[in-house]
Structures are given as C-alpha cells and as structure tokens.
Amino acid sequence: MVIGADGNNSVVRKHLLPEAYKLNLSPVNLVDVARHFTPEQAAPIRAIDPLLFQGLHPEIANYLWYSIQLVERRGEGCHSEDSCGKVASMKRRVDGYSVPLRSIVMDIPDDLPFTTPLRLTDFPCVLWNNSNKQMTLTADSCHTMMMYHGEEANHGILDAALLVDQLKKVHEGSVPLKTAIASYEAEIRPRTHEIVLKSRQAALDAHD
Structure with a gap:
C-alpha cells in the first residue's frame, strides 16, 4: 500500500483528490x-x-x-x-x-x-478515493492546519500511532487491510477536520 505522509503540498493527496487537493488560502x-x-x-x-x-x-x-x-x-x-x-x-x-x-x-x-x-493555508480532512483501501493519507498530507491552536504535531503523532495499530492487526492476520484502513480513516476524518477549522478560526480571532 501507499501512505501519503509527504506534507502540506502532498503529491499523494493530489492523486487521491485530483479535483480538490489544493490548500485553502487564509487572509x-x-x-x-x-x-x-x-x-x-x-x-x-x-x-x-x-x-x-x-x-x-x-x-x-x-x-x-x-x-x-x-x-x-x-x-x-x-x-x-x-x-x-x-x-x-x-x-x-x-x-x-x-x-x-x-x-x-x-x-x-x-x-x-x-x-x-x-x-497561511490549511486543508480540512475530507473523504478521498483510497484506491480500494490501498492508499491513504496521514498528518499534514490530509489535515494541514495553522499553528494558532498548537495541535498539529499532536494530531500527526496520533495519526501515525493509530495507523500503525491497524497495520499490526493486518500483519497478525486478525483483520484484512481494507477493514484496517477503513477504521483508520473513519477515526481520522472527523477528529482532524474539526481541529483544522478551529485552528483557522483561532487565526482569524487572533487578528481581529
């Protein structure tokens, strides 16, 4: 499988979201x-x-x-x-x-x-085409956020830990890869989408 962990200008994200991969520009x-x-x-x-x-x-x-x-x-x-x-x-x-x-x-x-x-830019985590659960995204690649909430590194570390937990299950044979990736993505999207928007609002509030 391919895991996109290639940063806020992720090439993997561009492949998975060809119509909606671009970062959102902040004022x-x-x-x-x-x-x-x-x-x-x-x-x-x-x-x-x-x-x-x-x-x-x-x-x-x-x-x-x-x-x-x-x-x-x-x-x-x-x-x-x-x-x-x-x-x-x-x-x-x-x-x-x-x-x-x-x-x-x-x-x-x-x-x-x-x-x-x-x-300053951000990218709230959204649904992407994961090529039948063979590709996924993590950290800045799927949830670029501004620094005003102070949580980006924390979420990136948590992403990695949860993804590794799922891949261990695949390696042990307890779950298939499709199930593992689906579980990982179901957790990461709502959690990080929300914090990206909170970080965006914190940036706007700081300059108001």
Missing part, C-alpha cells in the same frame, strides 16, 4: 525572519516565555509571533533589496509596541539578507 500574511540574540538581548525575552509567545497590539492591529526553533531553510525567500524593504516594514509596524517586544524586531539588522513571506 493572514506573515514575514518570517530568523535572527540571533546575545545572552543579554535574550534574557528579557526568555523571561516572557522560553519557547514562544504571541502579541497583538489592540490599536494598530499588528501581530507578532516569536518562537525558538531549530530550522532548516528550504525554498525561496526574499533577498537583498526586497528583504531590506520587508525588514523596514516590520520595524514600522512595531512603533507602538513596548520593550522587549519592540526590540525583538527593531534589533533585526537592516541589511538582513533573507526573509520569507508566508501566506
């Missing part, structure tokens, strides 16, 4: 910037939270997401003049913020060589 746009901190710069920010936090200014309606992550750069971002323009725009948007939130952005180098524009 929320972000600019991603990775920057370095000295220990002195990091101390007041880590005092807020050592991992991540969000900040929305109620009067100027600009939104800040800060997180510590181990990342590997992929894809194309904005370079040189385009990147400098986006950094300048970010700095204009935090004029009304107080320190240390303001300093997170204001201390970004003006000549930072690389930024990444992000258009």
Whole structure:
C-alpha cells in the first residue's frame, strides 16, 4: 500500500483528490525572519516565555509571533533589496509596541539578507478515493492546519500511532487491510477536520 505522509503540498493527496487537493488560502500574511540574540538581548525575552509567545497590539492591529526553533531553510525567500524593504516594514509596524517586544524586531539588522513571506493555508480532512483501501493519507498530507491552536504535531503523532495499530492487526492476520484502513480513516476524518477549522478560526480571532 501507499501512505501519503509527504506534507502540506502532498503529491499523494493530489492523486487521491485530483479535483480538490489544493490548500485553502487564509487572509493572514506573515514575514518570517530568523535572527540571533546575545545572552543579554535574550534574557528579557526568555523571561516572557522560553519557547514562544504571541502579541497583538489592540490599536494598530499588528501581530507578532516569536518562537525558538531549530530550522532548516528550504525554498525561496526574499533577498537583498526586497528583504531590506520587508525588514523596514516590520520595524514600522512595531512603533507602538513596548520593550522587549519592540526590540525583538527593531534589533533585526537592516541589511538582513533573507526573509520569507508566508501566506497561511490549511486543508480540512475530507473523504478521498483510497484506491480500494490501498492508499491513504496521514498528518499534514490530509489535515494541514495553522499553528494558532498548537495541535498539529499532536494530531500527526496520533495519526501515525493509530495507523500503525491497524497495520499490526493486518500483519497478525486478525483483520484484512481494507477493514484496517477503513477504521483508520473513519477515526481520522472527523477528529482532524474539526481541529483544522478551529485552528483557522483561532487565526482569524487572533487578528481581529
């Protein structure tokens, strides 16, 4: 069998859902910037939270997401003049913020060589043609969600665990493959469809 675990732009999903595989575009746009901190710069920010936090200014309606992550750069971002323009725009948007939130952005180098524009997207889990139970989807491939509810990784781990449980039954000979995949998909769809929509609403609420 084939299991599509190839991410939010899943090629397997495109095969199983040729008419409805595309991600849904959100009105929320972000600019991603990775920057370095000295220990002195990091101390007041880590005092807020050592991992991540969000900040929305109620009067100027600009939104800040800060997180510590181990990342590997992929894809194309904005370079040189385009990147400098986006950094300048970010700095204009935090004029009304107080320190240390303001300093997170204001201390970004003006000549930072690389930024990444992000258009947030999602994909609520739906019914797909699983080729007579010989193909299925899991994790981001079938339920891409925005980060505002903080549950994507949890659901991806649960998907994998439940799918493995079903495949063990097939290997043991206690259930046929068709039954195992049908059981897996019957559980995953309502659970993840709902959380994708909740995450979408949380993103809209955060920017309202």
